[in-house]
Amino acid sequence: MTKKTAIIGSGISGLSAAAYLAKEGHLVHVFEKNSSAGGRARQFVTENGYTFDMGPSWYWMPDIIDRFFRDFGYGVTDFYALTLLDPQFDMIFPDSTLSIPGTYPQLRAMFETIERGAGNRLDAFMMAAKYKYEVSMLEFVNKPCHTWWEFVSPKIVASALKLDLLSSFRSYVKKYFSDPRLIALMEFPVIFLGASPKDIPAMYSFMAYGGYALGTWYPMGGFHEVVKAMKAISEQLGARFYFNHAVEHIRADRGMVTELVINGQAHRFDAVVASSDYHHTETLLEKKYRNYSDRYWSSRTFAPSCLIYYLGFNIKIPNLKHHTLFFEHDLDTHINDIYINRKWPEKPLFYACCPSKTDPSVAPEHHENVFLLMPLATGIHDSEPIRERYLSEMIHRLEKHTGASNLTKQIDYKKSYCISDFLQDYNAYRGNAYGLANTLRQTAVWKPSIKNRKLANLFYTGQLTVPGPGVPPSIISGNIAATEVNKLKLQHDEKAV
Secondary structure, X not given: OOOEEEEEOOEHHHHHHHHHHHHOOOEEEEEEOOOOOEHHHOEEEOOOOOEEEOOOOOEOOHHHHHHHHHOOOOOHHHOOOEEXXXXXXXXXXXXXXXXXXXXXXXXXXXXXXXXXXXXXXXXXXXXXXXXXXXXXXXXXXXXXXXXXXXXXXXXXXXXXXXXXXXXXXXXXXXXOOOXXXXXXXXXXXXXXXXXXXXXXXXXXXXXXXXXHHOOOEEEOOOOHHHHHHHHHHHHHOOOEEEEOOOEEEEEEEOOEEEEEEEOOEEEEOOEXXXXXXXXXXXXXXXXXXXXXXXXXXXXOOEOXXXXXXXXXXXXXXXXXOOEEEEOOOOHHHHHHHHHOOOOOOOOOOEEEEOHHHOOHHHOXXXXXXXXXXXXXXXXXXXXXXXXXXXXXXXHHHHHHHHOOOOHHHHEEEEEEXXXXXXXXXXXOHHHOOOOEOOOHHHOHHHOOOOEOXXXXXXXXXXXXXXXXXXXHHHHHHHHHHHHHHHHHHHHHHHXXX
């Protein structure tokens, strides 16, 4: 029996779920409150010729993304061209700059020049990280995480000690390296997991392998090319998309979702997958049907929000790479302002992305497309004057690094995006940008459940459930949710027989 399945939200996880469900024969209807697909990975084009990716800009773990396309008989190159960035990025410190090479042999050589013996230690680090990556990506992250029994397999049990679940990432890195720049470089991949490296399990060293060893890539045309490709596959399989369609209420009866109220009209479905913000989705239900209380959500540790500026410059900016990390200040000071002090940072770190260095199509000729991002605490007061003050500081540091001057006067497009925008556009809990922090107590079974415990045909997917935040995990999350819906379909079909 064909099931009519609704997906709430067209972010990466929603697109993934749509494709996998459509492949299994579901009549898939995707409802998106905004005017275009992608969620945080949306894109916009300005009247004066700039193309801005609104969110994800680091194309890491390329094998996971490629696996999605292979599941449907395609490769990524059927949809977009990938460019390997070399250098991968620049990392700015108070008295020096590290330019991270695009290939591993060059990276190893750089480590050795900075710290004697660090090349061999990097080999050891990466060998362990590769093992964690393979176990995590093939065995660990594909579980729906209903119970811990799912992880009782010979390979996972045998791998338990090697996964370093109980040691902190920071102490783990310091076993290998002592130079502060190398430590900062190895800690960078876990910053957006939502906690200090001292509070993140060492298991996440696999991210260094997924980035540095597998390379940093760029899809020509922008990261939104991934979204367009995933949507195209879903549509080829029969999924239908409805934009500017906000789900306002989820109706249920006798342990099942029966209807969605969308733009004031009720529609019946056999199953629902919510790729929308988990907390927001639950507010669409009567309280008796919710998995979690407001008290639960307020007790969770969330990954940061952020301040973003989308900037167009009418000049080419010298000495600026595609990705640049500004780490002139202490990492822990900024992290403490996010998680402990919960205020705008006094000495912020930030990130600059300049895709026009790689892709001329994203800016007018002889112009530059720049994306500035500064991590922030969730739920803090956000106003235009505050945003502008931090923009001035970031521009000043950009000028200092590149040798450019009067950059503010060269801006011919400017748009800011911050906590209130995440709330408005994505119903993001407390304006978070990156979901829940991947601390040990918020890993696997301890994450919000992918299944509603009171309604048999309601499922959740995305960065607030398993396996976690980021584009590759969100692709995996959509697949997990689709598999759970298919189990429901099989159970119903067996009963019918």
